[in-house]
Structure formats: structure tokens, C-alpha cells
Amino acid sequence: MRPAIRFASIGLALAALAYAAAPSATAADAVDPVADAKAFKKYFTDKFPKVKLEDFVNGPYSMDEGLHQQWQEKEQFPPYEFSLELGKEMFSKPFKNGKSYGDCFPNKGIGIRQNYPYFDEKEGKVITLELALNRCREANGEPPFSYVKDEMAALTAYMAFTSRGKPFDIKIPNDPRALAAYENGKEYFYTRRGQLNFSCATCHVQSPGERIRAEVLAPALGILNAMPIYRSEWSGMGTTSRRFTSCNSQIRGVPFSPQDDEYRNVEYYLSFVSNGLPISGPGARP
Amino acid sequence: MNRIRTSLLSLASVLLIAGATSALAASEADYKAALAAAEAANKQAAGVRNQWTTTAATINAAKKAAEAGDFDKAVASANEAEALAKASIFQATSEKKLWKDMEIR
Numbered sequence: 476m477r478p479a480i481r482f483a484s485i486g487l488a489l490a491a492l493a494y495a496a497a498p499s500a501t502a503a504d505a506v507d508p509v510a511d512a513k514a515f516k517k518y519f520t521d522k523f524p525k526v527k528l529e530d531f532v533n534g535p536y537s538m539d540e541g542l543h544q545q546w547q548e549k550e551q552f553p554p555y556e557f558s559l560e561l562g563k564e565m566f567s568k569p570f571k572n573g574k575s576y577g578d579c580f581p582n583k584g585i586g587i588r589q590n591y592p593y594f595d596e597k598e599g600k601v602i603t604l605e606l607a608l609n610r611c612r613e614a615n616g617e618p619p620f621s622y623v624k625d626e627m628a629a630l631t632a633y634m635a636f637t638s639r640g641k642p643f644d645i646k647i648p649n650d651p652r653a654l655a656a657y658e659n660g661k662e663y664f665y666t667r668r669g670q671l672n673f674s675c676a677t678c679h680v681q682s683p684g685e686r687i688r689a690e691v692l693a694p695a696l697g698i699l700n701a702m703p704i705y706r707s708e709w710s711g712m713g714t715t716s717r718r719f720t721s722c723n724s725q726i727r728g729v730p731f732s733p734q735d736d737e738y739r740n741v742e743y744y745l746s747f748v749s750n751g752l753p754i755s756g757p758g759a760r761p
Numbered sequence: 762m763n764r765i766r767t768s769l770l771s772l773a774s775v776l777l778i779a780g781a782t783s784a785l786a787a788s789e790a791d792y793k794a795a796l797a798a799a800e801a802a803n804k805q806a807a808g809v810r811n812q813w814t815t816t817a818a819t820i821n822a823a824k825k826a827a828e829a830g831d832f833d834k835a836v837a838s839a840n841e842a843e844a845l846a847k848a849s850i851f852q853a854t855s856e857k858k859l860w861k862d863m864e865i866r
Contacts, residue, residue: 511865514865514866515865518865661864662860665860665861665863665864666856666860667852667856667859667860667863668811668852668853668856669813669814670813670814670815670845670848670849672852674860674863676863676864676865677863680863680865724814727813727814727815728811728812728813728814729807729812729813729814729817731810737810
């Protein structure tokens with residue numbers, strides 16, 4: 476039998492079974508982000524009682540003592556150092572028009588990473604840091620960077636670094652569109668997709684600490700605090716956009732374009748439920 | 762899990778049998794019709810924002826086989842791609858409700 480057929484049937488059959496078994500969700504469920512965030516933290520702290528809340532931001536390294544040791548060793552000669560230096564330099568270098576990144580951001584862009592993404596009430600959409608950086612470039616007559624490559628990683632690495640230790644402080648303004656964006660992000664996070672029929676939560680909620688191939692799965696709590704990250708597997712840096720798209724392809728789902736609404740919303744959701752946990756980026760991973 | 766397997770196997774055999782009946786000496790026209798159906802289904806999957814990478818890969822395999830003149834294989838792959846695309850659409854549709862069951866509350 477061809478593996479593809481077998482997989483298709485697995486997807487179908489699982490979906491069919493689950494469909495039959497599921498109690499239908501009540502449409503009237505109210506969206507309550509604060510209660511969500513509380514339940515989210517409780518889930519992970521109950522599951523990993525030995526891990527301190529602020530340590531969840533270290534992803535796979537928070538999951539196991541041996542790994543934690545590795546992390547401490549790595550932090551002595553951090554592999555993201557190069558990217559950080561580059562980001563710092565890029566950040567202060569003026570555009571052709573004489574302005575620079577700092578002019579596009581509050582507090583000249585220093586120590587503000589924890590406030591992204593935010594909901595822009597004028598536009599009615601979520602604005603991530605990566606998006607804001609490219610918009611800044613375009614507003615100043617510079618071409619946008621690729622969302623998955625080194626320049627974007629370097630800029631966000633520097634901005635994260637200047638915000639280290641500051642707790643995520645994501646706001647949901649009193650605007651039904653903001654609440655809808657949050658809820659859509661949540662839906663995206665829990666929605667199974669791809670031929671393997673996995674949601675983000677299958678890996679990062681149900682299985683953190685477990686190994687998938689050679690990798691230890693990071694817990695969803697604090698999963699964005701360390702972005703961008705250096706990965707030995709990539710032998711380089713990865714942005715949030717790069718991570719999201721690769722997490723989609725590995726379950727045989729076709730990724731969206733970086734900064735499509737789904738990704739912006741899921742970043743909004745995941746950042747909000749990690750409110751209070753410190754920014755630790757840039758990070759290094761095995 | 763065993764139960765799930767069994768139901769998969771039967772589902773898979775249904776798919777296989779369905780494929781097999783038309784797989785005898787397929788023509789180029791059969792291939793074109795099968796490919797059009799697969800592509801239409803995959804387009805629909807894009808509409809529900811849930812394409813699978815394997816659908817496109819299997820469509821490519823169909824095209825390759827057709828180029829090599831093997832229309833039996835081309836039709837079989839195109840049918841398989843259509844089944845994959847339809848499964849992805851089914852997944853997207855059913856998940857519209859099901860995602861809530863996984864939510865941390």
C-alpha cells in the first residue's frame with residue numbers, strides 16, 4: 476500500500492472518529508483571555524512542578540536538568556553573539572534618508588520587545604515586531620527584509636536583548652476586533668492540520684519535554700520569549716516566522732506566507748498567555 | 762488504537778479498490794480528468810487554508826508519470842492526490858468545532 480494513501484486515510488479516519496465522539500462546543504462560550512492565561516500557566520506549572528515559572532522561557536532547556544546544564548554552558552559563549560552584534564550595528568546605522576529604526580518605535584526601540592505583538596486599533600490588526608520592522612524600512616524607502624533570514628533575526632535579536640528580563644506585557648484593547656484576533660490565534664493554535672493531523676498543541680501542550688527525532692519539545696508557555704533563536708540544526712538564527720513555517724511543514728502542512736493573519740494572531744495569543752514571563756531572547760537551542 | 766487501525770485499513774482498501782477499477786490501461790484523457798479533479802480539490806483546500814504538502818508532491822508525481830507516458834501510474838497518483846486534498850478539506854471543516862476539545866481550560 477502506498478504510504479500516502481495510508482496517511483490520507485489516517486487523517487480521514489481520525490477526523491471521522493473524533494468528529495463522532497466530540498461533544499459539540501457551545502458557540503456561546505465567552506472569550507476570556509485573562510482566564511485563559513491563568514489556566515495556561517496552571518497547566519504547565521502542574522505538569523512540571525519543578526520548573527520555576529520564569530524558567531519556561533528556556534524552551535527545551537527548561538525540561539530537563541542535563542539540558543539545563545548544557546544551556547548554562549552555552550550561555551557562556553553564546554552562538555547568537557554574532558547576530559546580536561550585527562543587529563546592534565544595523566539598528567544604529569541610519570537609512571539613506573538619515574532616519575533610523577529607532578525613529579519608528581517608542582523609546583527609540585530600546586527595551587520594548589515585551590510589548591509586541593500589539594493590536595493596532597487603526598488598522599484593526601495584530602502588528603508583530605517583525606512586521607513593524609519591515610514597515611519601518613518601507614516607510615523610510617528601504618526594501619523589506621525576508622522574514623525568515625539573518626537580517627530580520629539580527630534586528631529582533633538586538634531588540635530582544637535590550638528587553639531581557641522584562642515581562643511580556645501584551646494588551647488586548649477593548650475592541651471586538653482585538654478579541655477576535657486573539658480568539659482566532661487560539662483557534663489556530665489548537666487546530667489540527669497537515670497530513671499528520673497535529674495541532675501546535677499536540678506537540679507543545681501535550682508533549683513538551685518529549686523527544687521528537689533528536690529534539691526535545693518546548694512547552695508552549697513562554698515559547699516566544701526567547702525568540703529569535705540560534706539553532707545548531709539550522710547552523711544559524713531563526714526568526715519567529717521561520718519557526719512557525721517550519722513547524723507547519725514538519726507535519727506536512729503547507730505553511731502560509733510569513734506574517735499572514737493566522738501567524739500574527741497565533742503570535743498574539745501565545746504572547747498574551749505568557750504575559751508576566753520575562754523576555755530571554757535571543758536564545759540558543761541544541 | 763487497534764480499532765482505529767482497522768477502520769483505517771478498511772478505508773484504505775476502499776480507496777484502493779476505487780482506484781484499481783479505473784487503473785486498467787488508463788489513457789491520457791483519463792489522466793487529464795484525474796489531474797483536473799486533484800487540482801480543483803487542492804485549490805479548494807487552499808481556500809480553507811489547509812493544504813497538505815503531500816498533495817502537491819503527489820500531483821507532481823502524477824505529472825512526472827504522465828510525462829514518461831505511464832498513464833496508469835499517472836491516474837493512480839492523481840486519484841491519490843485528490844483523496845489527500847479531500848481529506849485535508851475534511852480535516853479543516855471538522856476542526857472548526859473540534860479544536861475546542863484540545864483547549865486548556
